[in-house]
Amino acid sequence: MGGWHDAPRAPPSRARREERRSFAARAGGAPWRVAIAPVKDAARSSSSGDALRTAVRSFLDDSSGLGPPPDGDATPAEISADVLLLARAVNRPDVGGAGEASTSGRGALDALVGDLLAAQRLHLDREFVATLAEYYLGALTTDDADEEDPRATQNSLKTLAQLLQEGGAHLAAREVDALISALLAKVSYKKTGGGGGGGGEAESRSARNGARDTARHAFNALGALVSRASPGSVSPRAHAAVGEAIVASLDAETRGVLSSPAGAPSTLGRDRPQEDAGSARLFAAATRCAHVCAGAPGGGGEARLTWPDEVVGALVTHLRRFFAYGLSSGSAPGGGGGDEVPTSPGRGGYVPPHLRSGGGGGVAADRGYGSSDSDASDAEGARGSNGGFGDRFGASKVRTNAALCVSALARADSRSMHAHWPKLLPTSVTQLLARSPTATIVRCALNDPSPRVRAAAMAATANLLEGPATKRYLAAAEVRTNPKTGAVVRANFASLSSTLGDIACATHEALTRAVRAEPALSCVPAACKALGAFHDAAPFARLPRDMIPKSMEAVMRRLNELPPGPEGSAQDPEVGAARVSLLAALTAVLAAKGAPAEVTGSLSPARSSGTTGASPSLASSVLPALVRYAAGGEGHGAATRCEAFGALRAAAAAHPAAVAAMLDDDDSFGFRSILPAMTFAASGTDDGADGAARVAQASAKLLADFLAAVGGGVGGGGAGADDDPSHQQHREKAREDGFFSLPPDELASLWDDVASSQFPAMTLHPSPLVRAAGLSAYAGLTSDALAGTSRVNRQTLVDAPRATLANERAPAVRAAACRAIGALAALTTNESSGAALRDALEPSVDLLLRAMRDSAKSVRLPASWAVANVCNTAARRSSIVSAGALAKIAESCVAAATQEGDKVRANAARALGYLVSAADFSSEPSSAWLPGVIQALMSCLTTGNAKVQWNACHAMAALFRNPSTAAGDSAWSPLVVRMLLMLMRDTRNFKIRMHAAATLATLGERSEFGNAYPDVVSIVTAALESLETMETETGHSGHSQGPGDGESALADLRYKPQLGAQLAATLLRVLAMGTAEDAGSVRDTLLKKRDVIRGAVDAATAALESFPRVGLDGAFPEDPFGTSRGDATGTRGEGHDDVAVRGAGSSGPERTSSLDMSTLARALSPGKGGGEDDEDGEDDEDREAGERRADLMAAAAGLARMYGALGEDGEALASHYRGL
Structure with a gap:
């Protein structure tokens, strides 16, 4: 490649920009086409390259001083093609065969391309960006680094960064990797030592500054390339190499600086970043590169690329040093050393620079309302006339980028930052002091003199506290206090929970201070966001009781101090933004979970308690x-x-x-x-x-x-919410724990007002969102409230959703109307309101079925949920819906269960379960739709998500319980049994396996198993035996499938005791039906797994002795939709006797392999299940206890029959079970 080797002058630079020359300087010159014409003519001629080099040089010389020619009639695409011609001409080899283009030509082309990119006069497409990227790749890749001109390289890097910022998305993965490698080579340099004297020292300093500038521009280009590249273009290996290069560059700059600046904390002396203009510019570029590169999009944009833990740890260590960069008090801003930092004139304590008053009289006399965070406030070496602390050599950019980098790392992978919380967040309130030797992001947010830095630090704190992974991590935080004195109790060993508790307390104190005393209104939104994130994640039930009152006090004080008047006024446009952010923070404070009970009393306008730590007023x-x-x-x-x-x-x-x-x-x-x-x-x-x-x-x-x-949390809107049993069980448990509820007469009066005045206003509003929000109020309607309203208002409440669904055009309103009808159907009514509800549900069926075929999915989903609630009501009260309507519902639900998405299919399966539990299939109308229901439920068993499958399991259980289905003589029963066995054997979801086992336990006759009986005994026994190793397998499989799958698998482990109990109960129920003829087919299981079977029998015996009269109301596996009144896992937590399901040779009980004994006692006799309303008294409990013991005896009898049929191999075991 050739060029102009004899060029006498230096290459063009960006001096024209700094002199503020406008592009209009060439407005009167020749247009682009005229100016570029000689170059095109020379390129088309067949003469030597001298004419082309001369033409190109003339064109670039004219552009270097006056800017590019005006466009004229030239289009951006035409200008882009001409720029590529110039690039090829500059790179063209000369006759002498020189290997590289001239420095002057490259510099002039860099200036031209930069000017055109800044003026947006180029058409950036795949060809243009790729060609220029290849040109710069060649310019940056030289064989002899000693002959490289640093200034030319820096100009090329600046122009390349501009190009990548605008068109980096057009590059292919191969080109991206090549550019990253070339740029990393410019970043990787060895720091020059400072030895020698005289001219040698000057040359060393010059070389060091040149290498820093090159690395700085390379960082800028790297950041533009990685952040702008299309998803998947940056390989994980290249992304990790970028992080390693950043860390290596920071290591090289900080290594060897062993002395602290005057006044700096002594603990920061080792490897403290050097504070000068050149270092500050490099640190700013490196931290900005880390900020934009952290969490780059991966393939398809579905995942983010993250750096290895080693890179993140080293980077966090460097970022922590930058939180106080440029703030040493021993040297004055701008390099002068004569000015002393003003101190507080009052009590002599240290006051951060941004809180000092301008005139020296008092501290923080002015809140700074109306202040502007402009570029001038962070100008290099700025010091106001009032003696305020300015920005030394642009150091605030380093601190800002460091905070932004922490934010990016937390957003990319919040879990990887948890190990670094003690470095980034304070563990003690003393670390919040401005002169604390511990540099944290929170101390930076409180004490930094730059509003921009404080806002970035607060945003970083918010990002550290956001996300579900952080919420789970912070849930372990705990601060133990003395119940009598309230003092914090310390232990000799600082556990993770106590460390997290200290971090939570210190961070909360810092955030409340920031909200209460931040002088710049532009920083208040960031502080409020951080405070809101903290209250969303913190476990306040395990923290000091005064934290929420302190937060409310801080927010209210700041709200009261804001200037009155509407927001957005000319007097101060930032007041409104601050007020909105403060109210958002107050929302998070009020919604915080785990708030002490006295907070509610203190909030009451009528009275307030003075024991919460907040001012009662x-x-x-x-x-x-x-x-x-x-x-x-x-x-x-x-x-x-x-x-x-x-x-x-x-x-x-x-x-x-x-x-x-x-x-x-x-x-x-x-x-x-x-x-x-x-x-x-x-x-x-x-x-x-x-x-x-x-x-x-x-x-x-x-x-x-x-x-x-x-309403006390017992409204109809919560029935079957999301088809998740845990939701309904949580709702029932909350009701038992004592939800607040208005007295019945006051609640009825409130609903009378809603029906007479509020509903008409909402249903007639022109906005569909308002109408939909109004209908959502039905979720809080209770049976007592509906019965207590007047007849007219009751009829209004019952008829309004149906009328809206029939006449509404907006899908959002139709969806809300479906939810309202479903909430009404879920209510348990008395005689006064039952007639009105019955008259409303029958005509609503056709509207709901039509809504299930609506074009909008947002309507089909709540319509299917409402239909399921109607079927539940019909199952409990057969007279509320006619047989013809039930047939229509069955037909629509069968279609939905086989054709719709998983969420609608789950509701359809739930509806079919309620239908088959109450239908009489011996009559002609119901028997006609039974085959379609069975096929639909079999489809739901084999396909769909977890909710579809466990709802199908429950529906199949209802099908087996219904004697009119004649399951024992059917061909479908063994098929369904094998499908349930596949779920128990293959699925990893504990809840699905538990519901499948519970369904198998509902089969009442040996004939219903058909030829699948040996497989049932074998698979259930093997599942019970393998439960010990299930935890390890689940964790391993979750790791292999991805982080999300691993977390869900670990969350399932809490159902392990219930799953073991249900497997044991199912095994005993199945064995009770065994006959002597079955002994041969189950011989291997009976003999090889005899220890497992005997362990299940012993566990069942212990369960019945421990819980002789446990009721069926709380059976977890039998009631997946939460229609019962108890919670198997939560209502009896004080008395669980857990024993291991182990073989006879087991050494003893283990908690990790234990059964939930109360669940096992209930599961031994499934009973009727479903949605029937059983009112068990003392006699019923005695009867149920007797039935459970009879079931256990039946299992022992079945085992005795089968072991006895095995001959000598099973005679001893048969004798043992006969003795039971």
Whole structure:
């Protein structure tokens, strides 16, 4: 490759930009086509390359001083093609065969390309970007590094970074890898030593600065390449190499700096980053590269590339050093040493620079309202006339990028950052002091003089605390206190839980300080976001009781200090943003889980407790203040009002008693004025403004959440929620634990008001979102409330959803109407309201079935859920829906179970289970749709997600329990049994296996197993035996499938005792049906697994002795939809006797392989199951206990028959079981 070797002058540089020369300087010159014409003519001629080199040089010379020619008639695509021609000409070998282009030509081309990219005059496509990338790849890859011109290389790197920033997505993976390798070579350099003197030292310093500048521009290009490359273009190996290069560069810069600057903490002296302009620019580039490269998108954009733990750990160590970079108090900003940092004139304590008053009189006299975080505030060496602390050599950029890098690492993989929390977050309140020797991201957020740095540090803190993985990790945090004195109890050994507790307390203290005292309004949103993330993740039940009151106090004090008036005013545009963020933080505080009970009392406007640590006046004023913000009385905009409504919704869900206290007759707190009827009347509904609709929707949602909260959590909207048994069981347990509920007369009066005034306003609103939000209030309707309303209002409540579903056009409203009908169907009504409900459900069936075929999936899903609730009601009260309607439902559910998505299929399977549990298939109407139901349920057993399969298991159990199905004489029964065995053998989901085993236990006759009986005995026994090793296998398989699968598999382990109990009960039920003729087919299992079988019998005997009269109400496996009144895992936690299911040679019980004895006792006799309402008294419990013991005796008798038929091999075992 050749060029102009005799060029006498230096290559063009970016000096023109710094002199602020405008591109308009060439506006009067020749247009692009005219200026480039000589170059094109020379390229087309067949003469030597001298003419082309001369033409190119002339064109670039003209462009280097005055800027590129104006476009004229040239298009961006034409200019891009001409630039490629220039690049090929510069790279063209000369006659002498020189191996490289001239420095002057490259520099001029770099300047031209940079100017055109900045002016957006180029058409960036695959060909253009790839060709220029190859050109720069050749320019950066030289054989002789000693002859390389550092300035030319830096210009090429700057232009390449510009190109990659705009068009990096056009590069292929091969080109990306090649560029990364070339750029890493420019980053990897050895730090030059400082030995020698005179000219040698000057040359060494110059070489070191040149290498730093080259590395800095290479980092910029690397960041642009990795962040802009298309997903999957950056290989994991190349991405890891980038992280290693960043760490290596930071190591090289910090290694050997053994002395601390004057005034710096002594613990930071070792490997402290050098503080000068050149180092600061390199550190800023390196940390910015790390920020944009962390978590680069992987293949398909579905996963993020993450760095190895070693890279993350080394990088975090360097980032921690940068949190105080450039803030040493011994040297003045800008290099001067004569100015002393002002101290507090009051008590002599240290005050951070951004909290010092300008005139020296007092601390933080001015909050800084209206201050601007502009570039001038972080200018190099800036020092205001008031003696404020400025930015030394751009060091604030290093601190900002370090904080942003922490944010990026946390977003990419929050779990990898957990091990570094003690480095990044404080473990003691003393570490929050400005002169603390421990540098943390939180201390930086509190004490840094730059608002930009403080905001970035707060954002990093928020990202560290966000995410489900972080919530699970922080759940282990605990601070133990003395119950009498309240003092923290310390142990000699600092466990993980105590360390996390210390981190939580210190971080909470820092966040409340930041919210309360942050002087720059531009930083308040970041501080509020961090405080909200903390309250979403922290386990307050294990932390000091005063944390939530302190948070409320900090937020309320800051809200009260904000200037009054509407947000967005010309006086201060940042006030509104700060107010909205503070209300969002208050929402998170009010919604925090684990809040002590006295917080609700302190929030009540009527009274407040002074034992919570917060000011009673402040705590009791929280809810009235939110009502005022929601009402918009001071001219607050829609954003503020909606956030206030959101905070009230959070308070209604977590502290319903406090919100209900504002519902007085004279409306002294104004709560009724923010309900939909008065809100719509005040704002009007004819302006069509988006803000008014948002406020109206927020008001309707507040009413819906408030009704659900004050109803005691027993509304019909929670029935079968999401088809997940755990949801319904949690709801039932919460009801037992004592949910707040208004007295029945007050609740009925409230619903009378809703039916007479609130519902008409919501259903007639022009916004479909408001109408949908209004219908969601049915989720809180209870049976007592419906029965207590007047006849007219009761009829309004029952008829409104059906009328809406029949006439509504918006899919969101139709979906809400379906949910409302489903909530009504789930209610247990009395005679006064039962007639109205019966009259409403029958005509609603056709509307729901039509909705199940709706074009919108958002409508089909709630429609199927509502149909399942209707079937549940029909199963319990056969007169509420006619036989013809049930036949229509069966036909629609069969179609949905075989053709729809998994969520709809789960609801359809649930509905079919309720139908077959109550139908009489001996009659003609029902027998006609039985085959279709069986085929649909068999399809759900073999395909679909977990919810589809366990709902199908429950439906099959109902099918086997129904004697009119004649399962023993059918051909489908053995097929279903084998499908259930496949689920027990192959699936990894413990709950599916548990429901499959429970379904097998419902078979009542030996003929129902058919020829599958030997397989049932073998597989159930093997499953029970392998349960010991299931935990290890589950963890390994989860690791191999991915992090998400591993977490779900480990979460399933909590069902291990219940699964073992159900497997044992199922095995005994199956063995009880064995006959002497079966002995030959099950011989191997009976003899080889005799220890497992005997262990199951012994465990069942112990279970019946420990729980002789346990009721069926809490049977976990029998009731996957939570229709019973108990919780097998939670209501009897005080008395579990757990024994291991082990062979006769086992050494003793082990907790990891134990059975839940109460579950085993219940599972021994499945009973009727389903959705029937059993009212068991003392006699019923005695009868059930007798049935369970009879089942155990039947199992022993079956074992005695089969072992006896085996001859001498089984005679001893037969004698043992005969003795039982």
